[in-house]
Amino acid sequence: MSEIIGKTSFKHVSYLWDDAKAAELEGDEVALLLYRSNLLGADLRLTNYGGGNTSCKAMAKDPLMGQETEVMWIKGSGGDIGTLTRSGLAALYIDRLRSLENVYRGIEHEDEMVELFNHCIYDLASKAPSIDTPLHGFLPFKHIDHLHPDAAIAIAAAKDGKRITQDLFNGELGWVDWQRPGFDLGLKLRKCLAENPGIRGIMLGSHGLFTWGDTAYESYVNTLTVIERCAEYLEANYGKQRPVFGGVKITPSAAESRHRQAAALAPVLRGFCSSVHHMVGHFTDDERVLEFINSNDLGRLAPLGTSCPDHFLRTKISPLVLDLAPDADLSDAEALKATLAPAFEAYRTMYRQYYDACKHPDSPAMRDPNPVIVLYPGVGLFSFSKDKQTARVAAEFYINAINVMKGAEAISEYTSLPRQEAFDIEYWLLEEAKLQRMPKPKPLTGKVALVTGSAGGIGKAIAKKFVHEGAVVVLNDVNAARLEHAGDEFKAAFGKDACTTAVLDVTDAAGIQRAFDAAVLAFGGVDIIVNNAGLSISKSVEDHTEKDWDLLYNVLVKGQFLVTQAAVAILKKQGIGGDIVNIVSKNALVSGPNNAGYGSAKAAQLHLSRLNAAELGAHKIRVNVVNPDAVISDSNIWAGGWAEGRAKAYGITVAELPAYYAKRTLLNEIILPEDIANACFVLVGGLMNKSTGNVLNVDGGVAMAFVR
Incomplete structure (x- = not known):
């Protein structure tokens, strides 16, 4: 395979090897295995997520005997080579692994061999060995790559795949017919190599590709070279005999x-x-x-x-x-x-x-x-x-x-x-x-949640809680910059699949529809809707303007109505029930000064929730309410003069508000966004699936706000 060394020009695969980086790892074969594996896994044309397996064999000191012995490090069960680390490797004594042939009872007893791999473990902290372990163990090469590249599998899955492989590689690639991975397949790979000395790899019928080298670099370049040749061959034949897939039947729309x-x-x-x-x-x-x-x-x-x-x-x-x-x-x-x-x-x-x-x-x-x-x-x-x-x-x-x-x-x-x-x-x-x-699914696994106003404050806390409990979320906010920051935060913390984002003004019906379309295209639908978006205005009756009144009712009441209306259309399409949780307020029940607009709008939200619960129960759509009070942390509700207005109403300073609110509660507690998030989870987490039309107070205990 000397002709492959130095080949670094490829069209159909990515050559990512960095000599300087590799030089830093020289002498550590396991580190070079991980480096090679991560490079291979970074190119999805070479293998898919979680697919493929890589290994290396090197000498190591036996911790009991103190003698040098040959050990194989191989990707453990369930790992991904693109993100593989040392903790994801299994390490086995090669001599013990190969000696299992002495107790192998034949292909009908294949599965019992997997338990015996544990008797070959070198590193007791290593990952569980995968079913592919003997496929690597019975080949003598220091570094081995087993990948599932589309270009190679296309040949492996072709009716004439064996002949094409022979012709394309002039006998440099062996062939083993389809067989389920296991101990017997490892023996067949060894047999193929013995019958075809000097080959650079083996094609597995309908399955994938084995390639190798005596160094990490040689194996890497050999793998790329073989896959490149497969891809070149396919490219040269597309449309040659007949149109691709028999030609176009349907012209795609825009x-x-x-x-x-x-x-x-x-x-x-x-x-x-x-x-x-x-x-x-x-x-x-x-x-x-x-x-x-x-x-x-x-x-x-x-x-x-x-x-x-x-x-x-x-x-x-x-x-x-x-x-x-x-x-x-x-x-x-x-x-x-x-x-x-x-x-x-x-x-x-x-x-x-x-x-x-x-x-x-x-x-x-x-x-x-x-x-x-x-x-x-x-x-x-x-x-x-x-x-x-x-x-x-x-x-x-x-x-x-x-x-x-x-x-x-x-x-x-x-x-x-x-x-x-x-x-x-x-x-x-x-x-x-x-x-x-596999771990037991979390309570919200499989659920999709849309939380309005979820770029900060209560909404963000609710969204985080739901993701922690297994849901995916649609983050949204009227403030695009704030939303972008929240989206980046969630993806950094939970991964790219945890959320999607949509700018949303809850007073804009067309914008609401776009947000739900984004949810549907990203996740297929929606199960949980939390109407959380809001604002507050605290003024006396004389100081309240018509503009103030309209803004409060548009955002709080009309917004809740429009979002619920759009959500119900999707929930009914799915036909699998769902949850609507409305974040209302203690002020829906308690009368206070300088609060005519906000308090009455909150009361309207509360009764609208009851009306929706009565109407939607037949469709297994539950509608419940969480009533917070005085959630100050990171909340938009305290912007726009609300804090000043409430402090004025109570004859205290803004700085004294948190302690004031806590002191007036039965439990003497400050309420945090996370407290509201926990209440929402209580309602949607599965234990209250037969509950609708309820109000859950999260206010530290305000007797005047007791519903009953």
């Missing part, structure tokens, strides 16, 4: 039209896909998606499903393709549900039949039969899963599958995993055990 249709449809799809568990959605109209879903070959290829196990595990056996015109009228939600219901029931029936036909006596119980991927020709791809990250990654994996189908069809004919093989991967007992070990 992006604005696609997004309008997607926003109208997503809540209905989410409702169907959430029939077992609440799902979060993702939408993409990536050009690769459009090329596939608008093609003549969509109807032939989509039902075949994916080939690579990594793709299949994320996207399910096959997608649901909607029989809807790109410009269909989606305005009548009930008619739309009636149109789509048979398609979803047919998919669920197909999935049940697939399970029943392929199950084994010890197979886990059938999982959610709803589709993960939904394709709308002319519009885009929807994906639904337990959280936003999983839904987004599922869409990314299906795009990988599209790339594979495109490449395989260009050079031969695409082939997918046989149904039984697919089932044996999906319902593999080892996969089931991994699922059972």
